[in-house]
Amino acid sequence: MDADVAAPTARPDLSAIPREPGAKKPDAIVVGDRITRQFGGLKAVDVDHIEIQRGVITALIGPNGAGKTTLFNLLTGFDVPDSGDWSFNGNSLARVAPFKVARLGMVRTFQLTKVLAKLTVIENMRLGATGQNGEKFWQAAFPARWRKQEAANTVRADDLLTRFKLDAKREDFAGSLSGGQRKLLEMARALMVDPELIMLDEPMAGVNPALKQSLLGHVKSLRDEGRTVLFVEHDMDMVRDISDWVIVMAQGKIVAEGTPESVMADPAVIDAYLGAHHDTDLRDLDESALEAEAVAELGATEEDA
Amino acid sequence: MVLLAAIAYVLLSPVSAAHADETEPPAPTESSSPAPAAEPPPDGQPYIRVALKDAETDAPVTGVTLTVFDKADDAEIGASVTDAEGVMIVPIPGNGVYRVVLDEDTLPDGIELSSQTSNEIEITARFEVNPGLFPIGVQDVVTTPFAERLSGSLVSGVKFGLLVALAALGLSLIFGTTGLTNFAHGELITFGAMVTYAVNVGIGLPVVLSGIVAVLVSALFGWAQDRGLWRPLRKRGTGLIAMMIVSIGLGLLLRNLYQYLIGSSRKSLSQYVSQGRHDFGIVKLADKEIAIIVIATVTIVVTCVVLMKTRLGKSMRAVSDNPALAASSGMQVDRVISAVWILGTALTGLAGVLLAVNSQINFLMGFKLLLLVFAAVTLGGLGTIWGALFGSMVIGIMVEVGPLFGVPSSIKEVGALVVLILVLLIRPQGILGRRERIG
Amino acid sequence: MSTTTSEPTPAPGPAVAPQQVARTSKGAITAMVLAIAGLTLAVGITSPFAYVKARQALREIDAAPGRLTGRGMAQAAQILGIIGTLYLLAWVVIGFTAGIGGVELSGVLRTALNQAFGPNAIVYALAAIGLNVHFGYTGLLNFGQAGFMAVGAYGLAVSVVTWDLPFWLGIVVALGAPVVLALMLGIPTLRLRADYLAIATIATAEILRLVFGAVETKSVFGGSNGLTGYAGTFQDANIFRNWDIFTSGALGFERLDLGIVDFSKRDLWSMLVGWTLVAICCLIVWAMMRSPWGRVLRSIREDEDAVRSLGKNVFAYKMQALILGGLFGGLAGLFLALKQASVVPSDYSTNMTFLAFTALLIGGAARVGGPVIGAMILWFLISGLGAFFGQATSGSDPLVPSWLMDNTQSSLVRFIAVGLGLMLLMIFRPQGIFGDRREIAIDGR
Numbered sequence A: 001m002d003a004d005v006a007a008p009t010a011r012p013d014l015s016a017i018p019r020e021p022g023a024k025k026p027d028a029i030v031v032g033d034r035i036t037r038q039f040g041g042l043k044a045v046d047v048d049h050i051e052i053q054r055g056v057i058t059a060l061i062g063p064n065g066a067g068k069t070t071l072f073n074l075l076t077g078f079d080v081p082d083s084g085d086w087s088f089n090g091n092s093l094a095r096v097a098p099f100k101v102a103r104l105g106m107v108r109t110f111q112l113t114k115v116l117a118k119l120t121v122i123e124n125m126r127l128g129a130t131g132q133n134g135e136k137f138w139q140a141a142f143p144a145r146w147r148k149q150e151a152a153n154t155v156r157a158d159d160l161l162t163r164f165k166l167d168a169k170r171e172d173f174a175g176s177l178s179g180g181q182r183k184l185l186e187m188a189r190a191l192m193v194d195p196e197l198i199m200l201d202e203p204m205a206g207v208n209p210a211l212k213q214s215l216l217g218h219v220k221s222l223r224d225e226g227r228t229v230l231f232v233e234h235d236m237d238m239v240r241d242i243s244d245w246v247i248v249m250a251q252g253k254i255v256a257e258g259t260p261e262s263v264m265a266d267p268a269v270i271d272a273y274l275g276a277h278h279d280t281d282l283r284d285l286d287e288s289a290l291e292a293e294a295v296a297e298l299g300a301t302e303e304d305a
Numbered sequence B: 001m002v003l004l005a006a007i008a009y010v011l012l013s014p015v016s017a018a019h020a021d022e023t024e025p026p027a028p029t030e031s032s033s034p035a036p037a038a039e040p041p042p043d044g045q046p047y048i049r050v051a052l053k054d055a056e057t058d059a060p061v062t063g064v065t066l067t068v069f070d071k072a073d074d075a076e077i078g079a080s081v082t083d084a085e086g087v088m089i090v091p092i093p094g095n096g097v098y099r100v101v102l103d104e105d106t107l108p109d110g111i112e113l114s115s116q117t118s119n120e121i122e123i124t125a126r127f128e129v130n131p132g133l134f135p136i137g138v139q140d141v142v143t144t145p146f147a148e149r150l151s152g153s154l155v156s157g158v159k160f161g162l163l164v165a166l167a168a169l170g171l172s173l174i175f176g177t178t179g180l181t182n183f184a185h186g187e188l189i190t191f192g193a194m195v196t197y198a199v200n201v202g203i204g205l206p207v208v209l210s211g212i213v214a215v216l217v218s219a220l221f222g223w224a225q226d227r228g229l230w231r232p233l234r235k236r237g238t239g240l241i242a243m244m245i246v247s248i249g250l251g252l253l254l255r256n257l258y259q260y261l262i263g264s265s266r267k268s269l270s271q272y273v274s275q276g277r278h279d280f281g282i283v284k285l286a287d288k289e290i291a292i293i294v295i296a297t298v299t300i301v302v303t304c305v306v307l308m309k310t311r312l313g314k315s316m317r318a319v320s321d322n323p324a325l326a327a328s329s330g331m332q333v334d335r336v337i338s339a340v341w342i343l344g345t346a347l348t349g350l351a352g353v354l355l356a357v358n359s360q361i362n363f364l365m366g367f368k369l370l371l372l373v374f375a376a377v378t379l380g381g382l383g384t385i386w387g388a389l390f391g392s393m394v395i396g397i398m399v400e401v402g403p404l405f406g407v408p409s410s411i412k413e414v415g416a417l418v419v420l421i422l423v424l425l426i427r428p429q430g431i432l433g434r435r436e437r438i439g
Numbered sequence C: 001m002s003t004t005t006s007e008p009t010p011a012p013g014p015a016v017a018p019q020q021v022a023r024t025s026k027g028a029i030t031a032m033v034l035a036i037a038g039l040t041l042a043v044g045i046t047s048p049f050a051y052v053k054a055r056q057a058l059r060e061i062d063a064a065p066g067r068l069t070g071r072g073m074a075q076a077a078q079i080l081g082i083i084g085t086l087y088l089l090a091w092v093v094i095g096f097t098a099g100i101g102g103v104e105l106s107g108v109l110r111t112a113l114n115q116a117f118g119p120n121a122i123v124y125a126l127a128a129i130g131l132n133v134h135f136g137y138t139g140l141l142n143f144g145q146a147g148f149m150a151v152g153a154y155g156l157a158v159s160v161v162t163w164d165l166p167f168w169l170g171i172v173v174a175l176g177a178p179v180v181l182a183l184m185l186g187i188p189t190l191r192l193r194a195d196y197l198a199i200a201t202i203a204t205a206e207i208l209r210l211v212f213g214a215v216e217t218k219s220v221f222g223g224s225n226g227l228t229g230y231a232g233t234f235q236d237a238n239i240f241r242n243w244d245i246f247t248s249g250a251l252g253f254e255r256l257d258l259g260i261v262d263f264s265k266r267d268l269w270s271m272l273v274g275w276t277l278v279a280i281c282c283l284i285v286w287a288m289m290r291s292p293w294g295r296v297l298r299s300i301r302e303d304e305d306a307v308r309s310l311g312k313n314v315f316a317y318k319m320q321a322l323i324l325g326g327l328f329g330g331l332a333g334l335f336l337a338l339k340q341a342s343v344v345p346s347d348y349s350t351n352m353t354f355l356a357f358t359a360l361l362i363g364g365a366a367r368v369g370g371p372v373i374g375a376m377i378l379w380f381l382i383s384g385l386g387a388f389f390g391q392a393t394s395g396s397d398p399l400v401p402s403w404l405m406d407n408t409q410s411s412l413v414r415f416i417a418v419g420l421g422l423m424l425l426m427i428f429r430p431q432g433i434f435g436d437r438r439e440i441a442i443d444g445r
Helices: A002-008 A068-075 A098-104 A123-126 A149-164 A179-192 A207-225 A237-240 A260-264 A267-278 A280-302 B146-178 B185-203 B207-236 B240-262 B287-309 B309-321 B323-326 B334-358 B365-380 B385-405 B413-426 C024-038 C045-064 C072-097 C105-117 C119-138 C145-162 C167-189 C194-213 C232-236 C264-290 C292-302 C304-309 C314-338 C348-365 C370-392 C406-426
Strands: A029-038 A042-053 A056-062 A081-090 A106-108 A197-203 A229-232 A245-248 A253-258 B005-011 B047-056 B066-072 B074-081 B088-093 B097-100 B111-113 B120-125 B134-142 B275-279 B284-286 C254-257 C263-266
Touching: A029 A068, A042 A068, A042 A229, A042 A245, A042 A253, A042 C024, A042 C263, A056 A068, A056 A237, A098 C304, A123 A149, A123 C292, A149 A179, A179 A197, A179 A207, A207 A237, A237 C119, A245 A260, A245 A267, A245 B111, A253 A260, A253 A267, A253 C370, A260 B287, B005 B284, B047 C167, B066 B088, B066 C024, B066 C348, B074 B088, B111 B146, B120 C024, B134 C263, B146 B185, B146 B287, B146 B309, B146 B334, B146 B365, B146 C024, B185 B207, B185 B240, B185 B334, B185 B365, B207 B240, B207 B334, B240 C348, B240 C406, B284 B287, B287 B309, B287 B334, B287 B385, B309 B323, B309 B334, B323 B334, B334 B365, B365 B385, B365 B413, B365 C194, B385 B413, B413 C167, B413 C194, B413 C314, C024 C045, C024 C072, C045 C072, C105 C254, C105 C370, C119 C264, C119 C314, C119 C348, C119 C370, C145 C167, C145 C194, C145 C314, C145 C348, C167 C194, C167 C232, C167 C314, C232 C264, C254 C264, C264 C292, C264 C314, C292 C304, C292 C314, C304 C314, C348 C370, C348 C406, C370 C406
Parallel strands: A056 A229, A056 A245, A106 A197, A197 A229
Antiparallel strands: A029 A042, A029 A081, A245 A253, B005 B047, B005 B134, B047 B088, B066 B074, B066 B097, B097 B120, B111 B134, B275 B284, C254 C263
């Protein structure tokens, strides 16, 4: 791909950024302040300040129940925080509906993939395209108004399917895909929106090892196209492999930031992970945090009706 | 309030003379301006004669419009207004069953039908003089001050709310553990009333015993329903929406089956039909009303204690919170759900029994209540027990007190339904529900 | 519509290792049971199904050699099925020529067919087309279709009778009212979970029915007797008025006799207008649902959040669907008001919504023609059963003894059957006749 050559030079230099929670970034695409979300008596997210650097791959890691997915839900409008303010490209996003967030160029995927099982793969892809005339009530009944656009979208969708090696499945129902293929389809569909920032929630979970490498390549290629990537992941190999910057959360707070190497060596991070297994008090806390996260996810999935 | 149990005598007799007047019913008279004296049709035509009399003072109730319908095809036969003697006569074409409907709007000021009587009665016309005797409770409200009317309505609201609460508790339990929005729940109420009627009138047991039998049979019905229908569906992995539609089908089936069995008219139990009310100062209550309030309250309290304290109750709550987790921690989810069905239908059946004692039995009685039960459960917060109780009391009082504040009494349920929609608008999770619940 | 793959796709979920042990084909067993039932209990009624099922089973067995056994049983069932079908045909022929126990089957069939094509089926077809847009395509549980129908019908009647507006303005009001109702209902409830919408819509429909029928609003809505005298323009426009193709019927009404069906002038005119409306509505649904707009609706039905995450305003789409389907519902009410020239509040009960749902589910949700076929079948069955049991319980020596069923009770059997049918349909064939199991919202939550 042609992006391979241009990319390394274009990548911003992160070495000057202080390795501390809530560090200022030279060119932040997302800036958030005092974002909190409580479930019952438990603060699932309590982030003082967060910045996401433009044009790089940022990993969001942390033990189970650290509030990563909840933070994702809050940033994209799928959940409403108790307090806080955040912006994307300078536009405030507090209390902005999820679809508007997506239209601004901030598109997410889900931990439990949300491919539309009863639509074919290509229809899933077409759905992702924005600004379709054919999706407007008064024009839908007149194919002349949307046929050309649909054809163009299909060409773009086919390109993406080829790139993600899903072209053989084009006409299959998305429900017949394997877990890994669903992750790929969801990522490809998100790209149909042409987002500036793509947020991947555990892109590797449930993906078989053979697919993992190609998935990693795809994530990297997103950055090389000039997109910003933010992802939640448990797989440390993947984090080390592809991320430029790592943000660590524990119990709803950001506890550390830095390059992968520096973070992995940070005692606070090791505490956050190991503490979850050793210290009994902490474990209790974590279980309730886990429950809160589960509740948050259930909330997100419950609307499947 | 002084209860004036008025009694209407129905006389049916062939009288010779030739005149049949089946013209337009006279315009409803404002108060007690009596119609011209009623006269039987002159030819040999049979007629229905209804006399409205105040039982206590024996004073005739005048100027009330009554309309006679043929019960078979609901065709209007004629209408007339009670004269100075409180008598009204409508000629009828021949033998058959007729329905006489009293237009409550034409009752003289300050008199209205008491809550336990219907505004219609059924008369079977035969060719001999047939002095059918039946009560139309009429209560005098004109002399009572507003505060007393309010307290009276409040008490009947509480009574109605408790009945709704029993059914709502059943609905909420079943919804909580299985996620089923049961559109056949109204038919479970009717079931309790139907069994009471069958045992009481059919076999001849006393009402109290029949009620106990009905609650037991309801519980059995719930268990059988779960085993025979809902559990196999759960095992098949049938979706909740599909199950909801199955429940609609079941409701349709049961409703028509009930009508098949007892017909479309209202039936009364053999005992406690019209009881006089005792005066307790601010309120007046009949013995059966006190019994209903006590039985319902005790049942609800016991149920809540059971749900809060016992192991069964705890496992019910665990299953309703998270069935998968409950199953993985060794709980026998199926048995818990069976228990919920038994408890839920028994409570709902009890509501039907008490409703039957309170007024009458009709194949639609539960279906008419269904929406109010839904409203109560939604109002309090879907799937929460306290919410269901709270919502029921609000709905019960809304329905009974509403007419005092201008809600037309012929459609007093509308107020409660409007509140339901408003609550959905402002606080969709219900008043006691959690925000997370609505997803 | 959309092309599907040649092979049925396996259900999503964890991959299951191919079964090693050969087992007897379930289809073959089912076919055998149906075939035996047909020859013994069911007077051949199950036999054609046994035949079809047996052929399916044979195909399945041949397609998976070694995994399924029971070929012999399937073949036997096929032969028994043919015999049973012949037996059934013999019964039908005897029944039509001689009648069974005083029941004249040709008369029953005539009634049933009359209703399947008549104005009642049109009302339910239109209502079910609306529900198809709501439930079939978008997954919205609207249990208040009777409310949409009521505002359509009363929109016309109140405009013309109470407000003295011209007929055509009344039609405009009748079509505007459901749109307003959809907006009022949708704003509070479309953001909520599916069952809340169901309860809110059913409650609204009941509120409307009670208010329309209340004594207190009699001066506007006519109370429980409803309103009449607004449909003159519609009846006057009857193009069949002066046609000379009618013969005098039993009650002096002129009817067009077409052998197996016969219709009055009025019905014929209603049918011409009604089926045209049905065709137009189907065309609209077809055109809308094949478009990207329809694709968004079908996606919402499956997973709202996925659609949201792609930048689509889910609320707006649901609202558009609610309005479009509600408009069809209003049209159904309007047509009902026109064809029977009176609006009565008791017509717009919750039962009507449930029956329209049944019609939709019989035909198959998320199929353009599903609701239409479903409404015809529903009316065929309802009126056929009604006529059959009506005849079977009347006369001096009725087919069904009177201790078991009298004439009043006989009219209830059909609704008991509809309830039972709805349950069985939902359990065993939720996709209806034409639907695609993989495509409907019923599995979801």
